[in-house]
Structure formats: C-alpha cells, structure tokens
Amino acid sequence: MMKVAVSSYSFSQYLMSKRLSLMEAIGKAKEMGFDAIEFVDFNVESSIPEGMDKMEYVKALRAECDRVGIAVTNYTCGADFQGRDIAAEVERLKGCVDIAEVLGAAGLRHDVAHGLSPEGKYESFDSIIPRLVEGIRAVTEYAETKGIKTMSENHGFYAQDALRVEKLMNAVNNPNYRWLVDMGNFTCADEDPASSVGIAAPYAAYVHAKDFIIKPADGPNPGKFFFRSRNGSYLRGTIVGQGNVPVKHCLAALRNAGYDGYVAIEFEGMEDCLLALEAGLENLRRYINEIEEIPLKKLSF
Numbered sequence: 001m002m003k004v005a006v007s008s009y010s011f012s013q014y015l016m017s018k019r020l021s022l023m024e025a026i027g028k029a030k031e032m033g034f035d036a037i038e039f040v041d042f043n044v045e046s047s048i049p050e051g052m053d054k055m056e057y058v059k060a061l062r063a064e065c066d067r068v069g070i071a072v073t074n075y076t077c078g079a080d081f082q083g084r085d086i087a088a089e090v091e092r093l094k095g096c097v098d099i100a101e102v103l104g105a106a107g108l109r110h111d112v113a114h115g116l117s118p119e120g121k122y123e124s125f126d127s128i129i130p131r132l133v134e135g136i137r138a139v140t141e142y143a144e145t146k147g148i149k150t151m152s153e154n155h156g157f158y159a160q161d162a163l164r165v166e167k168l169m170n171a172v173n174n175p176n177y178r179w180l181v182d183m184g185n186f187t188c189a190d191e192d193p194a195s196s197v198g199i200a201a202p203y204a205a206y207v208h209a210k211d212f213i214i215k216p217a218d219g220p221n222p223g224k225f226f227f228r229s230r231n232g233s234y235l236r237g238t239i240v241g242q243g244n245v246p247v248k249h250c251l252a253a254l255r256n257a258g259y260d261g262y263v264a265i266e267f268e269g270m271e272d273c274l275l276a277l278e279a280g281l282e283n284l285r286r287y288i289n290e291i292e293e294i295p296l297k298k299l300s301f
Contacts, residue, residue: 001260001288001292002207002251002254002255002259002260002261002263002288003035003036003261003262003263004033004035004036004262004263004264004265004285004288005034005035005036005037005038005071005073005263005264005265006029006032006034006036006037006038006265006277006281007037007038007040007076007208007264007265007266007267008022008025008037008038008039008040008043008044009040009042009043009076009266009267009268010265010266010267010268010273010276010277011025011028011043011273012043012268012273013272014273014274015043015046015047016046021047022043022044022047022061023047023060023061023064025037026061026064026065026068026070027064028274029070030068030069032274032277032278032281034070034265034281035070035071035262036070036071036073036262036264037071037072037073038072038073038074038075038076038105038264039072039074039075039076039103039105040076040077041075041076041077041078041096044057044058044061044099055098055099058099058102058103059102061103062103062104065103065104071104072103073105073106073107073206073262074105074106074107074108074109074180074206074264075099075103075105075107075108075109076108076109076110077093077096077108077109077110077111078110078111079093079110079111079112079135080111080112080114081112081113081128081131081132081134081135081136082113082114082116082117082123082128082131082132083113083114083116083118084118086134086135090135090138090139093108093135093139094139094142096108096110097139097142097143097146097148097150098146100143100146101146101148105148106147106148106149107148107149107178107180108139108143108148108149108150108151109150109151109152109153109180109206110139110150110151110152111152111153111155111156112135112136112152112159112168113125113128113132113156113158113159114156114158115157115158125158125159125164125167126167129167129168130171132171132172133168133171133172136152136168136172136174136177137172137174137177140172140174140176140177141174141176143176144176149176149177149178150176150177151177151178151205152165152177152179152180153179153181153182153185153208154179154180154181154182154185154186154189154196154200155182155185157188157189157230160185160186160188160189160230161186161189161191161196162186162191162195162196162197162199162200163199165179165200166199166203169203178203178204178205178206179203179204179205180204180205180206180207180208181197181200181201181203181204181206181207181208181254182207182208182210183197183207183208183209183210183245183247183250184208184210184211184212184237184243184245184266185208185210187212187214187229187233187235187244187245188229188230189229189230190229190230190231190233193245193246193249194246194249194250194253197249197250197253197254198253198256198257201254201256201257201259202257204254204257204259204261205261206261206262206264207259207261207262207263207264208263208264208265208266209240209247209251209263209264209265209266209284210237210240210265210266210267210268211237211238211239211241211242211243211244211247211269211280212235212236212237212238212243212245213236213243213244214233214234214235214243214244215233215234215235216234217231217233217234219234221234222234222236225270236269236270237267237268237269237270238269238270238271238276239267239269239276239279239280239283240265240267240279240280240281240283240284241279241280241283241284241287242279242283247284247287248287248290248291251263251287251288251291252291252294255291255292256294263284263288265280265281265284267280
C-alpha cells in the first residue's frame with residue numbers, strides 16, 4: 001500500500017514567518033501522522049543556523065529524523081542543463097547526491113531545463129534532449145554508486161507535459177533515473193491530470209499529491225494568489241482533495257501501474273499550512289484506502 005509523506009515545502013508559510021523551524025517541522029510532520037518527510041534544498045539553505053556549515057546542518061536534520069522516528073524520502077533541488085554549463089551543473093548536483101546520502105534519502109529530484117539558452121533564447125524541447133541526457137546520465141550514474149535513484153518532476157512549465165517527460169525518460173534510458181510524478185503540476189501545462197498520470201505512472205519512483213483551484217483563461221481575473229498556466233488558465237494551490245485536480249483518479253492510475261511507493265503532499269496554497277496539511281492528509285489516506293479495492297494490472301515497459 002502507498003505510504004504518505006510530506007514535502008518540507010508544505011511548511012514554507014511557517015518557516016518563512018519563523019513560526020516554525022525546519023528542525024521543528026520534522027517533529028510536526030511526525031505528530032501529524034506522516035510516514036516520511038522530503039527536504040527541499042531551498043528550505044534547507046534558508047534555515048542553516050549562523051556559524052554552521054550546510055553539511056553539519058544536514059547531519060543534524062538526519063539525527064532529528066532518527067530521533068523522532070520519521071523516514072526521509074527525497075532531497076529536492078533545482079537544475080538547468082540547458083542554460084548553464086553542463087559539467088559544472090553535474091558537479092553541483094553530485095554534491096546534492098552527497099547531501100541526500102547523509103539525509104538517508106532514497107532519491108534525489110532535480111530539474112532539467114527551463115526553455116532558454118544561455119543567451120536567453122527559446123529552444124524547442126526536442127532540440128535540447130541530447131544535452132539533457134548528457135547531464136542526467138552523469139548525475140544518475142554517480143548517484144547509483146551510493147544507492148540513490150535520481151528523478152525529474154513534470155515541473156517548470158517547459159519540461160512539464162507528460163509526453164515531453166516520457167520522451168526524456170526513454171532518451172536517458174537508465175533504470176536509475178525515474179519520474180517524480182506531480183499530479184497537480186500537469187495543470188500548469190493545461191493537461192488533464194488523470195490522463196497525464198496514466199502516461200507517467202509506469203516510470204514513477206515518487207509522487208507529489210498537489211491540488212489546484214482552476215479557473216478558465218477567458219473568465220474574470222480572480223486576483224490575488226492566482227497565477228497563470230502556460231496557456232493562460234488561472235491556478236491557485238489549495239488543500240489536497242478540495243480543488244479541481246482529480247486526486248483519487250490519479251492515485252488509481254498509479255495503482256493500476258503497480259505503484260506502491262510514497263505519495264508526498266506538496267501544499268502551496270493560501271490556507272494555513274498546518275490546517276491544510278491536516279485536512280489534506282485525511283483526504284489522501286482515505287483515497288488510498290479506497291483505491292486498494294481496484295484490481296491491480298501490472299504494466300511493463
């Protein structure tokens with residue numbers, strides 16, 4: 001059965017306002033009933049105490065996770081093999097792999113590209129795949145020596161469509177490189193989440209449960225807290241199970257492909273994040289229990 005994790009990004013409201021430290025968020029995640037926690041590089045970097053270096057702090061985070069009894073699933077960081085020097089980016093990401101190892105994480109998630117060349121010009125996705133493959137393979141081959149899988153997420157508007165990411169998965173063609181399937185993020189590329197998760201599911205190594213309220217591009221501007229999808233729809237993050245993303249349908253698609261790993265809530269809404277996580281966790285666990293009744297059809301590729 002799928003287990004439920006939480007991304008440290010979900011606590012960003014409280015972390016940024018100093019109502020909660022990242023160290024305290026570990027205990028809060030355990031208290032709320034999550035099985036595991038995922039650490040986002042941005043949250044780690046912004047929380048390092050004065051006078052402590054990053055690796056010392058990472059070791060302290062791992063020790064606190066061990067103390068409270070919560071697993072660490074993933075370490076998440078950005079990357080760009082299109083707009084930055086590939087060799088330098090590979091070396092930087094190897095350092096992220098080392099951090100994931102210290103945290104005891106099974107996976108490292110990194111971005112791949114954002115659509116712009118070093119000169120700031122747009123390039124088609126197909127045209128840069130060879131460059132992406134070069135960087136991705138180098139990082140995942142290093143990570144494999146440490147028993148860590150690497151993965152990319154459908155994220156960042158550019159590398160977000162299901163068929164684009166699937167094409168990248170098959171171009172890299174390394175079993176250690178997989179997909180972090182974010183069911184909500186497909187809406188940023190104006191795709192139907194359930195259909196896109198059906199494409200992504202056979203490649204999944206990890207999953208983000210994320211929900212959005214969606215309003216049409218040709219409707220009135222809903223104002224504050226909304227942003228625009230690639231094709232202009234209005235999106236606002238919300239509590240898992242309370243938006244327009246068919247979360248249960250997405251989970252069913254994953255189960256149908258044989259996925260039984262972690263599903264991490266990544267909350268980025270305007271609601272109080274602790275209340276949102278409490279409600280989202282309740283919904284997500286209920287959905288997972290309900291889809292267990294669906295006959296399993298193991299896919300191969």
